[in-house]
Amino acid sequence: MPVIEVKQLKKTYNETMVPVHALNGVDLTFEKGEFTAIVGPSGCGKTTLLNMMGGLDRPTSGIVTIENDDITNMKAGELVDFRLNNIGFIFQSYNLIPVLTVKENIEFIMELQHRNRKEMEDRVRYLLEVMGLSDKINVRPRYLSGGQQQRVAVARALASKPKFILADEPTANLDSKSTDILLDLMAELNQKENVTFVFSTHDQRVMDKARRIITLEDGKVISDIKQVKSNEARHS
Amino acid sequence: MLVQIAWRNIWRNKIRSLVIIIAVILGLWGGIFSDAFMQGMAEQQVYSSIHTETGHLQLNAPGFLLNHDMQLRIGDADSVVEQINRLPETEAAAATIQITAMASTASSSTGIIVNGIAPDTYAKVSDISKLMVNGDYFKNDRKNMVVVGQQLADKLRVKLHSRIVLTLQTVTGDIIYGAFKIEGIYRTHNSEFDKQMIYVQKDDLQSLVGFPSGAASLVRVLLQKDDDTKEVAEKLRSQFPAEQVQTWIELSPMQQVLSGTMTQMTIIFVGIILIALAFGIVNTMLMAVMDRTREIGMLLSIGMRPSKVFGMIVLETVFLSLTGAVVGILISIGTIYWFGKSGINLSMIAQGANAMGYNSVVYPTLGAGFYFQLAIMVVVVAIIAGLIPARRAIRLKPAEAVRGD
Numbered sequence: 124m125p126v127i128e129v130k131q132l133k134k135t136y137n138e139t140m141v142p143v144h145a146l147n148g149v150d151l152t153f154e155k156g157e158f159t160a161i162v163g164p165s166g167c168g169k170t171t172l173l174n175m176m177g178g179l180d181r182p183t184s185g186i187v188t189i190e191n192d193d194i195t196n197m198k199a200g201e202l203v204d205f206r207l208n209n210i211g212f213i214f215q216s217y218n219l220i221p222v223l224t225v226k227e228n229i230e231f232i233m234e235l236q237h238r239n240r241k242e243m244e245d246r247v248r249y250l251l252e253v254m255g256l257s258d259k260i261n262v263r264p265r266y267l268s269g270g271q272q273q274r275v276a277v278a279r280a281l282a283s284k285p286k287f288i289l290a291d292e293p294t295a296n297l298d299s300k301s302t303d304i305l306l307d308l309m310a311e312l313n314q315k316e317n318v319t320f321v322f323s324t325h326d327q328r329v330m331d332k333a334r335r336i337i338t339l340e341d342g343k344v345i346s347d348i349k350q351v352k353s354n355e356a357r358h359s
Numbered sequence: 360m361l362v363q364i365a366w367r368n369i370w371r372n373k374i375r376s377l378v379i380i381i382a383v384i385l386g387l388w389g390g391i392f393s394d395a396f397m398q399g400m401a402e403q404q405v406y407s408s409i410h411t412e413t414g415h416l417q418l419n420a421p422g423f424l425l426n427h428d429m430q431l432r433i434g435d436a437d438s439v440v441e442q443i444n445r446l447p448e449t450e451a452a453a454a455t456i457q458i459t460a461m462a463s464t465a466s467s468s469t470g471i472i473v474n475g476i477a478p479d480t481y482a483k484v485s486d487i488s489k490l491m492v493n494g495d496y497f498k499n500d501r502k503n504m505v506v507v508g509q510q511l512a513d514k515l516r517v518k519l520h521s522r523i524v525l526t527l528q529t530v531t532g533d534i535i536y537g538a539f540k541i542e543g544i545y546r547t548h549n550s551e552f553d554k555q556m557i558y559v560q561k562d563d564l565q566s567l568v569g570f571p572s573g574a575a576s577l578v579r580v581l582l583q584k585d586d587d588t589k590e591v592a593e594k595l596r597s598q599f600p601a602e603q604v605q606t607w608i609e610l611s612p613m614q615q616v617l618s619g620t621m622t623q624m625t626i627i628f629v630g631i632i633l634i635a636l637a638f639g640i641v642n643t644m645l646m647a648v649m650d651r652t653r654e655i656g657m658l659l660s661i662g663m664r665p666s667k668v669f670g671m672i673v674l675e676t677v678f679l680s681l682t683g684a685v686v687g688i689l690i691s692i693g694t695i696y697w698f699g700k701s702g703i704n705l706s707m708i709a710q711g712a713n714a715m716g717y718n719s720v721v722y723p724t725l726g727a728g729f730y731f732q733l734a735i736m737v738v739v740v741a742i743i744a745g746l747i748p749a750r751r752a753i754r755l756k757p758a759e760a761v762r763g764d
Binding site: 170174177179180200203204205206207208210212214215216218220221222223227230231232234235279283 | 360364368371653660662667757758762
């Protein structure tokens with residue numbers, strides 16, 4: 124059973140006199156454990172697609188199902204709880220809470236899930252160890268580099284044990300070294316936790332690490348390539 | 360953790376928060392202190408009125424106060440005084456003969472009220488003896504001595520040891536004159552009172568107008584506690600049904616109105632200050648929400664319920680306001696305590712204050728209950744002020760907010 128299924132997804136913005144068709148009939152499925160990059164030129168609909176898959180915005184038509192739950196027709200309140208328990212988000216600008224420490228930032232989402240203290244502490248310790256940030260546990264985000272902050276954001280996204288993680292241009296603000304570290308860690312966690320990762324990106328290094336690359340143009344999927352380790356490729 | 364985040368968020372932009380916190384501190388301090396000042400003035404006026412003008416209670420023959428008719432009197436006043444003195448709530452009681460008269464000198468004359476008193480007994484129910492500014496309060500037993508107010512002395516252009524002539528009516532209706540020598544001059548906080556009331560020995564007045572021995576126009580009662588006034592009044596009404604028993608509130612209803620109005624004004628005054636401050640608080644919190652658009656977008660995206668985001672913003676507003684309120688109230692308590700002991704000297708405007716019946720030294724005071732009421736008012740105003748920024752926060756669209764759009 125696919126984790127995410129997108130069927131005939133359309134999104135039209137009518138904010139100006141001329142309607143903008145951000146998504147124009149997208150059909151996609153994502154299986155458990157995939158490590159996928161969505162690429163394409165600016166304005167092609169990458170972020171819009173991620174927003175629809177994450178339940179942050181409603182499509183004009185079409186449906187998104189997460190393990191058979193149709194999120195496009197969920198009530199607002201249900202959708203909030205659904206996001207909390209099923210979807211992890213990583214943002215381009217990290218978006219950590221500056222008044223909380225690294226530990227508190229990661230714990231916060233688990234507190235929203237009403238997890239018990241021991242479970243939260245164990246999970247924080249494990250994630251920070253994997254991320255190589257155990258020594259920064261009580262540090263506030265402003266004392267961390269961009270790469271370290273994004274690693275905390277990844278840990279936060281994984282803390283809630285989501286079914287999949289959506290990352291919108293996660294390396295856009297990072298230098299190449301930080302990007303490599305982050306991608307390696309995400310790849311490792313993808314394997315270890317068997318969590319589905321879906322990125323939107325312009326970054327060639329992200330595309331190189333991805334095992335599947337979906338290319339969008341003018342709100343349509345123009346290619347969907349699965350890469351294997353030996354760099355053999357096949358079109359689906 | 361929401362409480363923790365809300366509290367820490369206040370200090371994210373220290374200058375912005377401190378500006379509004381200082382505004383709350385100054386606003387509340389100004390409001391509370393002015394209210395304590397007004398309350399102090401009102402309470403002192405009531406105290407002075409009781410201790411110099413009316414006593415807590417007064418007994419007189421029904422109708423006496425309408426025209427000071429000498430025929431309307433308490434026949435056995437000495438016995439009434441003795442019975443009242445036996446009540447455990449009583450501090451002291453004194454019988455007084457009160458007659459309207461004309462006071463004249465070679466250059467001026469004016470209408471006055473003559474109080475015939477037994478000086479030692481009367482000193483227990485009235486502070487006049489302590490308010491002498493010149494001369495003495497019946498220090499010797501010489502006949503026909505009089506104690507007058509400073510205002511009357513000025514009006515009649517007399518000084519200590521001058522003589523004034525009192526023109527009175529006897530109990531039989533004849534007009535009689537008596538020459539009195541000024542032994543002392545007093546000054547109360549109430550210049551109108553000082554212009555009207557003069558004091559002579561009861562015996563002198565009795566013999567001059569033929570007032571029956573043992574009788575009095577009224578009996579003035581001072582109690583140990585203000586709060587006992589109503590209860591003792593009821594007791595005396597049943598004990599002396601033939602007499603009219605009036606409390607200080609009934610004798611000077613204006614005092615009670617002023618005192619009561621002062622409390623209401625206090626609430627309204629502080630309420631207006633809080634409403635003005637609420638606009639500043641709303642502005643500060645709206646700026647805070649706008650500054651944190653991305654963060655709020657992230658919270659809504661990851662699955663924090665809008666109701667919790669709403670609560671967090673309201674909580675921040677309450678913390679911001681309460682921080683200022685607590686400091687403002689503590690400073691107010693300190694300054695009210697300090698000036699409550701030392702007093703605020705208004706001698707610069709003493710004449711105007713005295714003309715209105717106020718003391719020239721004011722001791723600010725405020726009941727403890729008021730601070731509790733105030734704290735509740737601050738929380739309510741803060742919650743209301745927090746509604747607008749909180750609503751703004753939850754109306755953000757997570758997909759747009761998270762990108763800072």
